[in-house]
Amino acid sequence: MDNFEKGNRSDEDLESPEEEEVDPRIQGELEKLNQSTDDINRCETELEDGRQKFRSVLVEATVKLEELVKKIGKAVEDSKPYWEARRVARQAQLEAQRATQGFQRATEVLRAAKETIALAEQRLLEEDKRQFDSAWQEMLNHATQRVMEAEQTKTHSELVHKETAAKYNAAMSRMKQLEKKLKRTINKSKPYFELKAKYYLQLEQLKKNVDDLQARLTLAKGEYKTALRNLEMISDEIHERRRSSAMGPRGRGCWC
Template sequence: MEEAGDPQMMSIRRQLENLNDATDDINSYEMKLEHVKKQFCETQLIFNREISGIPNKLAKHISKARPFFDLKSREPNLRRFAQQAAALFERQKTVVEMAREQLTILHSSLNNNDEMDAEKKYIDVIEQQLELVNEAEAECAEAERAHAARVRDLLQLETTLRRLLQENGPSIKKARPYYDRKEVLTKTMNSQIELMSILENEVQDRKDSYSTSMRALEQISEQIHQERSSQNSLAQAVSDTSSDVESDGLG
């Protein structure tokens, strides 16, 4: 039993350490989560108070300026999409150039080969490379169209912003502090929501780890119980056999 008990005890200690670590982490992350939830509620209160406490005179300017600022909030994403499309187009152009270069090398190798069956050796490879060139050119053309569409969207947005600025310049100027503040509070709440989600996942991961260690301990306990039962049964069988032998000897 001692030989079998050592690894079991090591496993028990390891699982107990895991339980302690998981418990500490759960408590720590839950405290952080409660703190962030409290901050989020406070930000919400500030947001609702500031949004609902707008004077009527300023509310008119805010209403006129809303199309401008709603559209303005889309500009960073559109600009990023255009940049990503441009980068993809440049990568696809490089792929096309490399594929064409490989095709040129194959043609050159064929022309410089004097063997009788050289064309047979190269024809399949050249056809495959030609397919790769065609595929790369098609993907490059698609990337170019996507980039052009993103640029058109961005230019259209900028044109509309300029028109709205000309039509409602005074209202936009007066409403800007309101929309700037709204943007700050919205970003803060979104960051807090994201952090709450991360912390909730961390808590759940630690709880899963805790449950896994508990199941492992239960399995070890059952294994020990079975080993002891088997040893007791074996000892009882040996004892019964010895008693039978002694009885036969006396008889």
């Protein structure tokens, strides 16, 4: 996409030095237009480079892994149940860790809410009955509500924590059984699955880079279209103003 040049309608039509000064908005929108054009060109180049890099690494991974399969042989296929169980166990571990953190946060929120209730209740007991402090009563009501919500959250978090812990333990048990059963084939196939994991991480990062560049390109194109619409709107406003000025009072319905 080429830069927006001064030969375009939004420059020729809008500039009339003999009649009036150029609308100051025009220059600003032209600058935005040119900047977004530069951004689009840069993003398109980087996006194509990113896609090419992804394809290159994918081809390289395919070739290297196929070579290892031929070299290692049947052990790759035979050990797949273990490596899948290992992946499931790792995922279960992450879920269990998140559940533990959620339970700890819920416990802390509940503790803080109960402390607020205790403070508010003590203050209300100390208040002279003739000088009832409505602010502390409001605080007590709010803290009581927070305690109820925090208790519900803690109960749910505790349940999730137990479920994820059980899932993790089951996954680990399954993995250890397979590890014992397939120890020889696991050791033999280890270079293949380690290389596969390495390429997986690399391709995930390259894919994220491509997605980020695509998002930036979409944003730049949106800014370009916005600037173009703004220039067209300014052009229409100026032409309407000139038409109204050229028509004069009689053109606006005056019969004098």
